[in-house]
Amino acid sequence: MAGAGIHPYHHQQWPPAAAPPPPTAAPAAAPPAPPVHHPPLPAPTYDEVRTIFITGLPEDVKERELQNLLRWLPGYEASQVNYKGEKPMGFALFSSAQLAIAAKDALQDMIFDAETKSVLHTEMAKKNLFVKRGMVADSNAYDQSKRPRTGGDYTHTGYTTPSPFHPPPAPVWGPHGYMAPTSPYDPYGGYPVAPVPMPAPAPVPAPSSYVPVQNIKDNPPCNTLFIGNLGENINEEELRGLFSAQPGFKQMKILRQERHTVCFIEFEDVNSATNVHHSLQGAVIPSSGSVGMRIQYSKNPFGKRKDNNHPIASPGANGAPQALTYQ
């Protein structure tokens, strides 16, 4: 339960089928004759800046990379990378200023490439991106360029996600990296689309958000994770639900202490542990309040004895009882 904050991005269908905005603001260049009362939607004035400026791209960024990222954002129309100068500069045009702002916020501080530590910085552009005719539509495959340029209008029927591709499913965390909550961007957050009628609150447990975690002193990688900073009211069911769904999960032990509840999770191998170490670092689940869990490798992994200083017939490397050989 508590599915309110869960974000089943695995099932997402990008353009929601919901049909929120009444097509009131007809973008046609019609004279403003009829006294239509203005809808909450900002009537798009066509000289408004609806382009965002993106820096922080790695130097080897490809136009296509940026496009493949941006195409998931509502209202995306076109983008371009200028390579002149030291750093590449990206521009992306959206169908309205509002959608551009939403996209700007969605991309702000997102980790574009963890390897090169590229973190995006976005701001509104000074002026709109000029889309050369043919440039966009011809050389690119994304369907959006064909739809009636009034972006944000997903109300027309027949649009289904063109491919099984979906945005990066799991957030990747750098050692101290912070990435926007849940998925690199939250496609629904702050967007003028109606509350998506989430069909099935997918039982896939997922954190409701993430919070940066820093200054972690860690232990050598092993098959067991130590989870701390869980908050005082942590719900064990919730914890278990989350971790037991992780690939390679074997068992978990929750330890309630005075103020700090901690838990240990054993995985089948170090690899599975490592994946979770990264993917859930800083994860926030509803009962943990607003704190992000801290994940470290355990000091004492499952299956390894802590301190066996009493040599019970200490076997040799091959198992031969060495005890017999001493003189």
Add this chain to the structure above:
DNA sequence: AGCACA
């Protein structure tokens, strides 16, 4: 920062 159980 809080690391137990076999």
